[in-house]
Amino acid sequence: MDIEEFRKAGYQAIDRICDYYASLQERPVVSQVQPGYLVDALPSNPPEQAEDFNSIADDFQKMILPGITNWQHPNFFAYFPTACSLEGILGDLYSSSVSNPGFNWLSSPACTELEQVVMDWCAKLIGLGDHFLNKSGVGGGVIQTTASEACIVICVAARARYVRENPEAKLEDLVIYTTTQTHSLGVKAGLVLGLEVRALPVKPEDEYGLRGETLHQALAEDHAQGKRPFVLIGTVGTTSSGAVDNLEEIGEVLKEHPSIWLHVDSAWAGVAMACPEYRAFGKLDAINKYAESYDTNFHKASMRLNSWGLVNFDASMLWVRSRKNLTDALDVTPEFLRTKQHDAGLVVDYRNWHLGLGRRFRSLKVWFVLRRYGIEGFRKHIREGVELNEYFASLVRASPSFELVTTPSLALSVFRLTLPPSVSSELEGKDETTVRTAQNDLNRAFHTRISAHSDKIFLTQTMLNDTFCVRFAVGAQRTRKAHVDAAWELVQENAREATEEWLQQRTKV
Amino acid sequence: MDIEEFRKAGYQAIDRICDYYASLQERPVVSQVQPGYLVDALPSNPPEQAEDFNSIADDFQKMILPGITNWQHPNFFAYFPTACSLEGILGDLYSSSVSNPGFNWLSSPACTELEQVVMDWCAKLIGLGDHFLNKSGVGGGVIQTTASEACIVICVAARARYVRENPEAKLEDLVIYTTTQTHSLGVKAGLVLGLEVRALPVKPEDEYGLRGETLHQALAEDHAQGKRPFVLIGTVGTTSSGAVDNLEEIGEVLKEHPSIWLHVDSAWAGVAMACPEYRAFGKLDAINKYAESYDTNFHKASMRLNSWGLVNFDASMLWVRSRKNLTDALDVTPEFLRTKQHDAGLVVDYRNWHLGLGRRFRSLKVWFVLRRYGIEGFRKHIREGVELNEYFASLVRASPSFELVTTPSLALSVFRLTLPPSVSSELEGKDETTVRTAQNDLNRAFHTRISAHSDKIFLTQTMLNDTFCVRFAVGAQRTRKAHVDAAWELVQENAREATEEWLQQRTKV
Structure with a gap:
């Protein structure tokens, strides 16, 4: 495909996306196809010869769109609806045109630095304390793929810190604390790390939020049995009912257990704190006071996904009080990844803040959305x-x-x-x-x-x-x-x- | 932004991407900015009021592009260059316009089924055996974000299988085998799982590829010490020098140790097997005969990224001999994620094949590229x-x-x-x-x-x-x-x- 063919196909794509959004309301909310509809319709081998792009683009309309459940549909009230914005689509388009891996600063300075800036913008937007800002040089924010991955990253960092401080600890004794209402990300982190997960009970009379007393009791029981809880995944806004754990009580209990890491997952509800009137609901003060890390989704589409962030999937925002806890746990810097800027400590190399190595230029769509909306x-x-x-x-x-x-x-x-x-x-x-x-x-x-x-x-x-x-x-x-x-x-x-x-x-x- | 404003901004974006590609050769290969160039240039707070989209788009040209290292530049001979294609950009554009989470079949049937089909296409393209096809109903393929994540997923599945078969095993005794030439993904998997990694030595006279005898000795030593190697990450085409482990010898040694999982990482070199003349180099026969799982990148940009897949980041293709090993290790299905299609066993729910929950509609760009190129x-x-x-x-x-x-x-x-x-x-x-x-x-x-x-x-x-x-x-x-x-x-x-x-x-x- 040469540049002029791309221009034509690009215009066509833009026009068709416009048609799609204009007709959204007439489309079914949930795709009405039967299992196997596409597997059966497509050839089982890739084509030998190149095909014309027009027929590929037409097949998208004919074969793919009917198999799409329209998360942006105004009658989508399931899971958490998606508020993918047109600005976000443009951000993604520009981002894939330069398509940079961003695993270290040199591999694309803009990719790293825009993420640093935008994460600080988002932190300020929702009222996070200065200690979570990249500008602090100590804490900082990074865009993860999903809240599930953010939770895995945090559990890895929390375990590494715990084991450094308690070198005699056996992996078999380590426990991740969640509640019975925690998103499946808690169980998944346990599966990935291979560690026990204990789901603490919550009650209807507490609106399904965790109380300090329950935590206190669980700690006593587990410590008596030689177990070692090392991280608690608290939630502000559970998937099931939007429940909120009592972070003030939890924070006070954990004061006596400084080696237990408090992670607050607010994947869905966090962006609501952009409005000052929802900050009390969002437990902002307790988060700033007690949380070691905090995650909220600015993207839209998934179980937890914030319907509100207006940013296209994926953009799960993770902040930590100490970036060193991430890099101590995840740093891998072989010879071929060394750069003079990294060696000089001048730059952030985000690859040591998450699971993968390469990463998409995701801050761009966030930047577009925040500027276009204000x-x-x-x-x-x-x-x-x-x-x-x-x-x-x-x-x-x-x-x-x-x-x-x-x-x-x-x-x-x-x-x-x-x-x-x-x-x-x-x-x-x-x-x-x-x-x-x-x-x-x-x-x-x-x-x-x-x-x-x-x-x-x-x-x-x-x-x-x-x-x-x-x-x-x-x-x-x-x-x-x-x-x-x-x-x-x-x-x-x-x-x-x-x-x-x-x-x-x-x-x- | 309304639909007509989007159309205008979309045309503009397409035109500017055309300009970017037309002028690529005149741009510097590596970005020439200094650390902090963008952090210093941007305001430290998000804007209060909405900004005009034109000024945002202009800032992309003015502030972002100079901070981009041009991986697609014809004079980029570092890492592995990227061959992001214009078709891939269009695939990404269409994909972000419908932006679907795809965590289960119902959340967008097209998203799941196209991935099933395209993964089979790719498997056939590079010559993988039928047991790796989704069509087999037993094995199958899934798109992961990066080869690092694929490796984490595999180590999690391998550990789960090992522990099921050896319930008396202590986590402290488990060992991940790599070689000294394995990509940092091996060390990272060890960090994430919290397990020991042993890098087996390789020699210049073997062109830095692992020999069966070295593995044999290491196993004897480790077993004598009560250690339990449970996965070996073999490589075809290392990052440093494109070295190839001797998979035939390794496969024969592992025959006596069926509980050790052989994962073959060929992130960079795998797609070369699209050409029959490189299949011997790529160890295709040994992979089909011995490997429990295999990964290659069809995307372009990262250390390992295949320069050749022509697909925009991210698209790391992972195949397994038994999908059940993935779902046994990673399945989390809470009430709100249950669907009648899943309960009936009719459909694949890809969320249980990877780390996150939500996922991008990545198969689309692969489909576009494979059809457009043939x-x-x-x-x-x-x-x-x-x-x-x-x-x-x-x-x-x-x-x-x-x-x-x-x-x-x-x-x-x-x-x-x-x-x-x-x-x-x-x-x-x-x-x-x-x-x-x-x-x-x-x-x-x-x-x-x-x-x-x-x-x-x-x-x-x-x-x-x-x-x-x-x-x-x-x-x-x-x-x-x-x-x-x-x-x-x-x-x-x-x-x-x-x-x-x-x-x-x-x-x-």
Whole structure:
């Protein structure tokens, strides 16, 4: 492909992306294809001869787009919706045009330095303390691929620090602490490091946030058994319900255990702290006071992904109080990677701050987005998401057929159907498990039914302890009040139908 | 940014990328900025108000491009040059426009299925056996971010398998085997898993490739000490010199140790096997016969990056003989990630094949490149790189002032300056170390001098055992014979000057 062919194909791509966004609302939310649709459609061998680019581009429209679940769709309320922005797409485009590995400063100075600057911008945007800034020269920020990888990096650094301080420690005794509500990143870190993970219990009355007393007890139990907890992964804004661990209490307990590293994962909720009014919710003060590391996603698309960061996947922002803990744990500098700038200590070589070696030029899209929106525009975007969710929550509250399971958390509501009055009175006096089982059955039936309309709406389910719930997550950039109204209509309609059917089946049994 | 503003900005971006490629040859190879150039130039806070996109795009030209080391430059002979293709940029652009997380099938069927198909295409392109195909339903391929991450994933899977089979094994006794020439990915995997890494010695007379006998001895020693090697990272095409481990011998030794996992890393050299004539060099038969897993990069930019895959960073292709070994080690499926397709075993959920959760839609750019080039075009591209390197090696061979340190490996030559006759005769009869030290000093002086011309040419250094060498790696898509000629002129000129200066200093001392 020569430059002029690229220009033509590039214009065409831009035009088609414009068409895609203009028609987004008419597309199904969830892809309606069947498993194997593409595997069966494509040849099983690569072509012998070169193909014309036009036919490749046409196949993208014909074969790929129908197999895409539209995370940016205004009716996407599942997981955490994605707010991929057009600015982010441009950032990615410029970035892939120069496509630089950025593993050390020399391999592309712009790549390293823009990341240093942008990470400081993001830290200031959400109110992190100066000790997390790259400018501090001691702490600093780095863009990771996902919050899961950030968590692995942190666990590796925490283990290395712990073992340095406690050389007699056996790997078999090391324990990673999470809660039962921690994202799967906790379990995955355990699998990767090969270490035990203990999920501490949380209670409905604490809105599923970890309390200091629970931690205190667990530490006593584990220490008595010779176990060595060395890192606690706290969460601000869990995936299931947006729960928040009580970081003040946790921080105070950990004061007596300075070798235990407190990592705070706020993959979804962190960017909300761009708005001062959500900083108390986001536990900003406790994070600045107690956390050794903090992670939030500015990108959009994945389970945890922040719907709000407006940056295209991937951009998980990780800050640490001490960069030396990362480089002590991860530095590999063979001869062919040495540069005079690194040897002179003049520059940051980010390869020693993460798992891979090469890395994408990811700061560019963040830079584009932050400049194009400004702090003002960024805040406006966050506030709109929270307002839409508050509106949804008010609809749930006002309905006799539904209830909120937890207090709405920023742009996430967790709700469920209540039992119909006839069943409620029938079960009166029965034990808690019987009642919960009935309500779970009803809500599973409801979720199954609404999932059948995945071309129109997408909601995901979750379990909170033993309670089956449905999640409503706002955040796609194009979602407006009218979409929430339409979603609520669908929710009510499907709930009615599901309840009727469930009642009939119940009578039969 | 609305759709029409995006269209305008998108056209502009395409035009500017065209300009960039058209002017590439006039740009410096290595960025000439000083440390801190960008940190100092940018404001330390994000802007309060939204900025106009034009000024952002202009700043990219003004501030970012000068800080870019041009890996695609025809005079880039360092590390392994990058052959990012214009097709790859378009693939990335389309991919970021739909920006899908792809962590399970439902989250975007196209994302998962295209990866399944494309990985089979790539496997066939380089001749891998049917047992590595996704179609086999048992083995399969997955795109990882980097070869380093692929190696971590494999070590995690290998450890999990080993511990399942040997539940009494202590983590402290586990050992990862590499050679002294293995890429830093081996050491990094050890750091991440927290396990011992033993680098087995290799010899110049074996062209720095691992022999079966060395492995055999190491196993005997380690087993005698109660150590438990559980994975061997073999290499086909090391970073330093393109060395190849003797996989036939290694495979035979490991037959007696079935619990040791053989991973073959061929990050740089693997795609050369697209040409049948390089399959013997690439150890294809031994890989198909003995390897449990195999990795090669189709992307371009990083230390190991294949200059040849023509795909933009990142696309490290990993194949395994048994996908179950990956999912057994890495599966995390909480309630909110369950889908009926997964529960029914109908689909692949790639999140359990790698470290993160969310993932980019990376197969798209590979699909674009393979179709646009066809097998024919892909092979042509590989052969051109090898021919240019053979040409360079012939120039070295014909010169009395230089010598090849190892046999040229595909598109990589490792060479050094010979000692000037006066010094040679002066040192005649001296011990090997004295001679080597002198020659190393001379070559360091040469490399330092040529590095000062990094606007015109970029070469990297390496150590082979105790020998300092200079690497010449071909592969940027725009490199032609004229560029090699010009490079050779610069090499000779700088060698002459460096030698003269070195001789003068030597006399002074």
